Structure formats: structure tokens, C-alpha cells
Amino acid sequence: MRILIVEDEPDLLRSIAQALREEGYAVDTAPDGEDGFYKAENYDYDAIVLDVMLPKMDGWEILKRLRKIKKTPVLMLTARDQTRDRVKGLDSGADDYLVKPFDLDELFARLRAIIRRSANKTTNIIEIGEIKINTALRNVSLEEKPVELTAREYALVEFLALHRGEVVTRTQLYEHLFDENESSLSNLLDVHVSNVRKKLGAEFIATRRGHGYCIE
Amino acid sequence: MKIFNSIKWRLQIWYGLILVVVLAGFGFTAYQLERNLQFRQIDDELHRRFGVLANALHRPPPREPDENGQPFDRPPPGQFSEDGLPGQNPRPQLEFHLPEQDAHFFDASDIHSFYFIIDSREGKELARSTNAPPISAEITDEHGDSVNSIAPRMSGLPQSSKISTYKSRRETLEILPSGEMIRVGCSIAPELNDLRSIALFLTIVGGLILLIGLVGGWWIVSRSLRPVVEISAAAVKISAGDLSQRINVSEAESELGKLAAVLNSTFARLESAFAQQKQFASDAAHELRTPVAVILTQPQTALSREREAADYRQTVEACQRAAQRMRKLIGALLELARLDAGQEQMKRLDFDLSNTARDCVELIRPLADERGVKIISELTPLEIPGDSERLAQVVTNLLTNAIQYNLPDGEVRVKLEPQDGMAVLTVSDTGAGISAEDLPRVFERFYRADKSRSTGGNGLGLAISKAVVEAHGGTIEVSSEENVGTTFIVRLPI
Numbered sequence: 001m002r003i004l005i006v007e008d009e010p011d012l013l014r015s016i017a018q019a020l021r022e023e024g025y026a027v028d029t030a031p032d033g034e035d036g037f038y039k040a041e042n043y044d045y046d047a048i049v050l051d052v053m054l055p056k057m058d059g060w061e062i063l064k065r066l067r068k069i070k071k072t073p074v075l076m077l078t079a080r081d082q083t084r085d086r087v088k089g090l091d092s093g094a095d096d097y098l099v100k101p102f103d104l105d106e107l108f109a110r111l112r113a114i115i116r117r118s119a120n121k122t123t124n125i126i127e128i129g130e131i132k133i134n135t136a137l138r139n140v141s142l143e144e145k146p147v148e149l150t151a152r153e154y155a156l157v158e159f160l161a162l163h164r165g166e167v168v169t170r171t172q173l174y175e176h177l178f179d180e181n182e183s184s185l186s187n188l189l190d191v192h193v194s195n196v197r198k199k200l201g202a203e204f205i206a207t208r209r210g211h212g213y214c215i216e
Numbered sequence: 217m218k219i220f221n222s223i224k225w226r227l228q229i230w231y232g233l234i235l236v237v238v239l240a241g242f243g244f245t246a247y248q249l250e251r252n253l254q255f256r257q258i259d260d261e262l263h264r265r266f267g268v269l270a271n272a273l274h275r276p277p278p279r280e281p282d283e284n285g286q287p288f289d290r291p292p293p294g295q296f297s298e299d300g301l302p303g304q305n306p307r308p309q310l311e312f313h314l315p316e317q318d319a320h321f322f323d324a325s326d327i328h329s330f331y332f333i334i335d336s337r338e339g340k341e342l343a344r345s346t347n348a349p350p351i352s353a354e355i356t357d358e359h360g361d362s363v364n365s366i367a368p369r370m371s372g373l374p375q376s377s378k379i380s381t382y383k384s385r386r387e388t389l390e391i392l393p394s395g396e397m398i399r400v401g402c403s404i405a406p407e408l409n410d411l412r413s414i415a416l417f418l419t420i421v422g423g424l425i426l427l428i429g430l431v432g433g434w435w436i437v438s439r440s441l442r443p444v445v446e447i448s449a450a451a452v453k454i455s456a457g458d459l460s461q462r463i464n465v466s467e468a469e470s471e472l473g474k475l476a477a478v479l480n481s482t483f484a485r486l487e488s489a490f491a492q493q494k495q496f497a498s499d500a501a502h503e504l505r506t507p508v509a510v511i512l513t514q515p516q517t518a519l520s521r522e523r524e525a526a527d528y529r530q531t532v533e534a535c536q537r538a539a540q541r542m543r544k545l546i547g548a549l550l551e552l553a554r555l556d557a558g559q560e561q562m563k564r565l566d567f568d569l570s571n572t573a574r575d576c577v578e579l580i581r582p583l584a585d586e587r588g589v590k591i592i593s594e595l596t597p598l599e600i601p602g603d604s605e606r607l608a609q610v611v612t613n614l615l616t617n618a619i620q621y622n623l624p625d626g627e628v629r630v631k632l633e634p635q636d637g638m639a640v641l642t643v644s645d646t647g648a649g650i651s652a653e654d655l656p657r658v659f660e661r662f663y664r665a666d667k668s669r670s671t672g673g674n675g676l677g678l679a680i681s682k683a684v685v686e687a688h689g690g691t692i693e694v695s696s697e698e699n700v701g702t703t704f705i706v707r708l709p710i
Binding site for chain 1: 537
């Protein structure tokens, strides 16, 4: 899961980004509106955390422009908590709204919720045969026994599971699992896929030669 | 009672009472004048008849037959009777004979039906007209009015005279010097009828005038008090919290119309002050939220797992920065609040503003050097009364802005000179300038032209500067041209 954070307060930006990375997300950051819109336009993020008050281009403007081209789920982050502002935010295409100061756990939960909704899932549990994926607790079990996965492996499983039945290209996987600062060594993805197959069964992830990967 | 608390009712009752008193007074006077006039006419008639009767009273002549018969024994037919019994008294009785030509005075068919009763000295009835009331006047006195005080004008004749009004009779009683008592009376029914119609007429006219007065008064009072009703209706809504209410001013020229206009402008000011206050509070909360968010999320992230000492240090430093920003903001907010409330007393000591400005320039120079900005100052020594610390704050703030929003290798010019009896301090920069759209709002609280927090300001500096300058009785203004620079001009009274 790759997430973009647009926030102009550097300390806040840093702590949110760090916390989300530690949760296993790939995180990109933007310190102002222009940079934020550029990134949002050019990468397919799984979700965007967007501050309202930003230099150069404010959150409303980014949202307005982005909604013309993409459906990326957006969580608005703002210091204004009047109903009018919330309504404005939700009406202009935001998927959720969080008022500063907030609790990081709530931010994570809301992010999971908007990502889940965008994948048309209603619960945190995804079941594929004997495999259960809990997206809230971020764990996977096989035949009711927990399976130890690294954060990156889990992210791979979750992304493929959320796009179950679709063929996910390697490029897509790179974009969603690694952030802008990581060098995307092509064999890194193969290593993760083979590790997951070892832990959850070789047939869990099918390879479509020349296309990508797929969970049936 | 509610009615007596209402101005409308009090006014109505008051002029209603006045009107009643005036109308009743006029009506009563008119009625009395008319009544006196009519009675005076009657009294004149009565006196005339009294004269006739007095002349008709004779001492009896030596008893010898008269060619005309016996006038005392034989009164004119059907009109008079004579009760006199001659020869019974030691003194000779007066005799009464009404001459023929005077008989018409007591014609019974007359609407007034004049009558007379003549008593002798001893109280015996000498003569009476047939239409005289059967009961003596003294007996019916209880029905009578008080004695009418109209004095007899036929001087010389009677010694005592008394005019009385009984139910529908008026009677004059006079005693001749010789002791005979003559009463002459008449019915005053026609006069009383007249007076009754006059009274009725006066009452109706008076009632109509009263009605017109009350209705007209009610109309005028209602009309002129209508703005009061509207004012109080608007005031009720405003006190209930709806500050957008205004009074509908229909009569702008009347006293209440002017009051309504004044109140409307007061309400407008109140509303904008409230809106400003609300905006200010929400902005202040907003400004505090972000540092609080930092203080909340930084430790949360740091504590989620074991970390290196350097990570913890970073977290603590971030929290410290946030806390310092909050402290600065709270300080500025309190200062503004005090300036708003007029609590912040400005000292009024004479000091040299050029020295203060020079100190500020020296203080800020490291920041300017860091950014590669050159400060050029032209400071004319100038004594002004005021609070040097506060004004130093203003100068520092303007200089900081001029440096921070300047381009690298830019210039900041500080100039102080007297002009038109004012000390004029000009701070101009060669920065990017402020757009025409943002320019009028730069003194607003929390207004930032670039909407970012990157400069570290809290958006209150210029608002505070403005408040300080205005507390000194001065003005501050700004002009700017994009990509050329911005100039702030502070004028202070010398």
C-alpha cells in the first residue's frame, strides 16, 4: 500500500510518515500543495492524506483538480472542525475527514477504511481458501494458524488480495509497495513473491507470464 | 396592571381625561349661561307682573257703590277669587282689583301660565289666581332649589324679595312695606324643555368630540409608537442571538426613525464585531491545533517501539519546537486581547524614535546577514511621546517581515523623518511584493498572504503592530507592487 502525505508542518509530516512506514505502508511526502498535486497526479496511490491549509495550492484546490482525473481515496486533514468545513470537504470529493489534533491510531483506522471501501470490501477479513487476511491487525493465518510475514510481504499479499481475480502488473506492484526513495531492484519483488509462496503455498499467487501476478 | 405600564394607554388615558374635563367645563358653562339667560327673562316677566299686582292693591275707598259694581267682591269672571273678609281685622284690609287691561298678564292659556297669590299681613290669603298651585310654596319647599340670588331690580318696591325654583315653577315672593306678601310664579316647563335639549345637544357634541379626539389620538400614538414596536421586536430577536436582524425604518425623519437608524448601525457594528471575534477564536484554535497534533503524534510514533537515542532526541526536539510555537502564539493572542480591551497602558514618555529604530536594526542585522539582505537606514533624530518598548516591537516586526519576504541580496530601507507634524517611519523592501488581492487584508489577524507556516510567523505580527500604533494615536499603511517590493508607512504624532 502506497500512501501520499501532503502537510506543510515538517514535524507533523515526519511523524505521520514514519508511523505509516512502520505500519508497513510505502509513504511519499509533499511539503506544499504544488508538489502534492504533482505526485498525486503522477502516481497511483492507494490513499492520500491531505492537509487543507497549504502553501502554494490549498487542499481544496488539489482535491478539485485531482477528482477530475482520479478516484484515489483522500483523507482530509484540517484544523477546522466546524460542520460547514466538514461538509465542504466531503462534498468536494474527500472520502473522509480528520480534525487536528488527532490520534495516530484513528488516522490508521480511517486510512484502512477508505482503502477498503475503494476496493469494494466491507470487512477487515479477506478469506481466500484456507487463508485469512485481517487488514486491521495486519496478519495472515493459514488453516487457523498464524503465519509470520514481513511488513513488505504482508503488503504484497494484501494488495493482491484486494485486487483478487485481477492480474496485477509488476509495475503496479512496484508503485504500491515501494515509495519514491527506494531503488526498485527488479528482483526484490521476485524475492518477496517466492517468500510468500513458501509460507502460504506455491499456488496461492499465480504467475501470468508477461503480465504479472494474480490471486485466483 | 399591564395597561398602566403601557405608554400608549397612559397617553390615551391622560389626554382622554383632559378632553373630558375641558369638554365638561365648556359644556357646563354654556349650559349655565343659557340657563341664567332664560331665568333672567322669566324673572323680568315675574317682576313686571309683580308691579302690576302691587298697583292693583288699594286701600279700600269709603264704601259707596260704584257704577261698575263691586270689583273686590266680584273678580273678573272665572279668573280670580277673593278670600278677603273685610271688617274682620282692626286695620282696614287692602283691597285687590286687577284692572281689565292687565288681566292678560295672567292669562291661563299662556304657555307659562302666570299665577299669583297675595297674602295679607296676618297670613290670610287675600287673593289668588285660579291657576295658582293649591299647596303653599313653603310646604313644597323641600323640592325647591336653593334660593336664587338674583336681586330684585325694581328698586324701592319690595323690602325683601326671594326667588325660588320648584320642580317646574319659578316663583318670586316679595313682601310689601305694608306687610302684604305677594307671590308671582309661572311654569318654566318650556324653558326646562329647552334647557334639556341644549344639554342633550351639548352632551352629544361633546361625546363626538371626545370620540374623535380619542380615535385620532389613538391613531397618532399608534403610528408614532410603531417604530418602538419594531425596535423592540428586532431587539428581542437580536438578544435571542440573531444578529442579522435590522429594524425596518419607515419614517426616517421622525425622532424614532433616527433612533432606529442609529440602532441599526449599532447592530451592524455589533454583528461584524461578533463575526470578527468568532473568526478570531476559530483562527486561534486552528493555529493551536497543528502544534498540538505534532506533540500528540511525535511521541506516539516514538513510543510505538524501541528506538535509538537519536530518534528520541528528534522527537523531543520536535515537541519542543511545537511547544515554543504555541507559547509564542499564546503570548501574541494575549497581547492582542489586552490591546483590544484597552488594558494595555501605553507609556507616554518622550523618547528619540531614531535611537529605538537604530537599536532594532542592530538587533535584526544577524538575520539580514544570514539572508544576504542589506539594511539601509536614514534616521533623523526625532523625539516623540510614547512607549519605546512597544514601538520597538513594531519596528522589529516590520524589519523582520521586510527581511523574510525579501529576495536574496535584496535591500531593506528604514527611514525616519518629520512630515506635516507627524513622525513618519518608512520600511520598504525589494521582495516579491503582496498581490492587490491580499494587500487590504495583511493587517487582519492570522492572515498570511502565502498561507504557509514556512516563515515561522503566526500571522499576528502586523495585527499587533497596527493595534500598538493606533493606541499611540498613529496610523499604519501599506503599499506594494508585485516583484518590486512592499512599503510600510507608520505615522505617529509628535
